[in-house]
Amino acid sequence: MDMVLDLVARTGRATLSLIRSAGALALFALAGLSHILRPPFYGRVFVRTFLETGFFSLPVVALTALFSGGVIALQSYTGFAQYHAQSAIAGIVVLAVTRELGPVLAGLMVAGRVGAAMAAQIGTMRVTDQIDALSTLSTNPMKYLVAPRLLAGMIALPLLVLVADVLGVAGGFTVAVVKLGFSPTAYITATLNSVKAMDVTVGLVKATLFGFLITLMGCYYGYNSKGGAEGVGSATTSAVVVASILLLAFDYLITDLFFSQ
Amino acid sequence: MDQSMTSAPPKIRIRDLHKSFGDKKVLDGISLDVPPGTSFVIIGGSGSGKSVLLRCILGLMTPDSGSIEIDGEDVLAAPAKRRDQLRSEIGMLFQNGALFDSLPVWENVTFGLLALNKLARTDARDKAGAILEQVGLAPSVGDLFPSELSGGMQKRVGLARAIAAQPDILFFDEPTTGLDPIMGAVIDGLIVDCVKKLGSTAIAITHDMASAQRIGDEAAMLYRGKLVWQGAAASLMQSGNDYVDQFTHGRRQGPITMELRR
Numbered sequence: 001m002d003m004v005l006d007l008v009a010r011t012g013r014a015t016l017s018l019i020r021s022a023g024a025l026a027l028f029a030l031a032g033l034s035h036i037l038r039p040p041f042y043g044r045v046f047v048r049t050f051l052e053t054g055f056f057s058l059p060v061v062a063l064t065a066l067f068s069g070g071v072i073a074l075q076s077y078t079g080f081a082q083y084h085a086q087s088a089i090a091g092i093v094v095l096a097v098t099r100e101l102g103p104v105l106a107g108l109m110v111a112g113r114v115g116a117a118m119a120a121q122i123g124t125m126r127v128t129d130q131i132d133a134l135s136t137l138s139t140n141p142m143k144y145l146v147a148p149r150l151l152a153g154m155i156a157l158p159l160l161v162l163v164a165d166v167l168g169v170a171g172g173f174t175v176a177v178v179k180l181g182f183s184p185t186a187y188i189t190a191t192l193n194s195v196k197a198m199d200v201t202v203g204l205v206k207a208t209l210f211g212f213l214i215t216l217m218g219c220y221y222g223y224n225s226k227g228g229a230e231g232v233g234s235a236t237t238s239a240v241v242v243a244s245i246l247l248l249a250f251d252y253l254i255t256d257l258f259f260s261q
Numbered sequence: 262m263d264q265s266m267t268s269a270p271p272k273i274r275i276r277d278l279h280k281s282f283g284d285k286k287v288l289d290g291i292s293l294d295v296p297p298g299t300s301f302v303i304i305g306g307s308g309s310g311k312s313v314l315l316r317c318i319l320g321l322m323t324p325d326s327g328s329i330e331i332d333g334e335d336v337l338a339a340p341a342k343r344r345d346q347l348r349s350e351i352g353m354l355f356q357n358g359a360l361f362d363s364l365p366v367w368e369n370v371t372f373g374l375l376a377l378n379k380l381a382r383t384d385a386r387d388k389a390g391a392i393l394e395q396v397g398l399a400p401s402v403g404d405l406f407p408s409e410l411s412g413g414m415q416k417r418v419g420l421a422r423a424i425a426a427q428p429d430i431l432f433f434d435e436p437t438t439g440l441d442p443i444m445g446a447v448i449d450g451l452i453v454d455c456v457k458k459l460g461s462t463a464i465a466i467t468h469d470m471a472s473a474q475r476i477g478d479e480a481a482m483l484y485r486g487k488l489v490w491q492g493a494a495a496s497l498m499q500s501g502n503d504y505v506d507q508f509t510h511g512r513r514q515g516p517i518t519m520e521l522r523r
Binding site: 121124125128129130132133134135136137138139 | 316345355372
């Protein structure tokens with residue numbers, strides 16, 4: 001009997017704490033978003049974060065996209081050759097890259113790179129009282145630290161995804177032409193025929209949401225970290241893990257919403 | 262309420278302040294008057310509630326009950342905007358400096374002035390040099406980053422940042438912790454100079470007795486969230502109070518018991 005009660009109590013406590021964290025996160029997100037719209041604006045912080053998130057993520061995202069596009073071309077060739085449907089490869093590559101691989105892979109890369117760095121930086125500021133120091137210097141930390149980062153994420157990620165889309169297709173093109181012996185003009189024509197504005201747009205919508213999720217998690221876990229170096233470490237881990245999971249979950253939801261018929 | 266109030270209204274007036282974390286009472290009914298222009302030192306062991314008291318006055322924490330008045334204005338009842346305004350009149354030197362490590366020293370020093378738009382960005386570098394000189398640093402230090410500074414220099418930069426906006430009230434959180442005794446004395450000297458020059462009211466929390474006597478005009482001792490003694494800082498070493506005596510002389514026996522596990 002005691003064991004049953006204990007189990008019920010534990011489940012209840014876990015549920016309550018989950019609801020409490022979700023509520024805290026939602027309030028944090030709303031506060032961060034509302035500060036994006038209200039002055040003062042910290043352009044300098046925005047530009048620095050934007051460069052860090054967007055520009056300096058370019059090499060990682062570019063390489064990821066190139067190889068993924070290439071591998072899709074290679075894999076689909078092996079599959080489709082059995083049915084003599086090789087000509088569909090260009091279409092498959094462009095669809096996979098613009099709808100899924102571009103946003104998801106760029107998102108995961110940025111989560112690992114930028115989300116982690118944000119959590120570590122803001123977490124260190126928290127445990128060394130720098131966030132309190134901001135408040136004593138007439139600066140709202142949500143406005144100064146969080147709002148510019150959220151905005152930078154939401155703008156930088158779609159741009160990165162556009163680059164990833166182009167390079168993913170280029171990766172597929174390279175493999176198809178160099179290794180599989182496709183004619184370059186035929187491949188490009190097939191690509192242009194199968195690229196859809198809707199696919200690219202939904203990919204960019206995803207990217208905006210992912211950019212928000214990644215920076216939100218980095219800021220939230222960093223902002224609420226406590227307990228010195230260890231606390232900052234676990235904040236960093238949580239930021240990356242939770243952002244990655246949410247990213248994949250929302251990717252599914254959006255795909256279901258737009259493409260499920 | 263009490264007679265001392267009739268002379269000059271206190272700069273900071275605290276009444277019956279309570280704050281708990283879970284079932285641990287950190288502040289247990291603190292009442293305190295700090296007259297204008299006084300340097301007030303609060304001593305007490307680790308975990309006695311000193312930092313929490315400062316954080317409550319600064320607005321970084323909200324007390325559970327009680328009132329905090331600055332110049333007769335109830336800070337806790339004031340609307341958010343006014344509270345921010347009151348807060349901007351307090352300069353704070355954090356225990357470990359809390360300098361922004363992503364910004365150069367000059368930007369750290371002028372951060373508050375820039376945030377309040379009291380200074381144009383183009384003039385900030387020169388202004389920072391002038392403030393740095395007040396705390397005994399060369400203006401060229403402004404181009405360094407906090408990580409390139411020694412502990413004593415970080416404290417000086419922290420002090421420069423705290424006094425930059427010429428605040429009415431200055432808080433010092435363990436200003437000498439982590440410094441050697443000579444550097445501690447130097448920082449104390451700077452603090453006394455700055456407070457005098459600005460005519461500010463100061464509250465310092467410390468467990469360094471030498472520092473407490475150098476900085477303070479008045480002193481009080483916190484123990485388990487309560488004020489157990491208040492008097493002139495000069496009388497700290499011969500207060501006749503059991504708590505203060507045990508603390509100032511570092512005795513193991515006495516009314517203060519160490520809680521190693523809480």
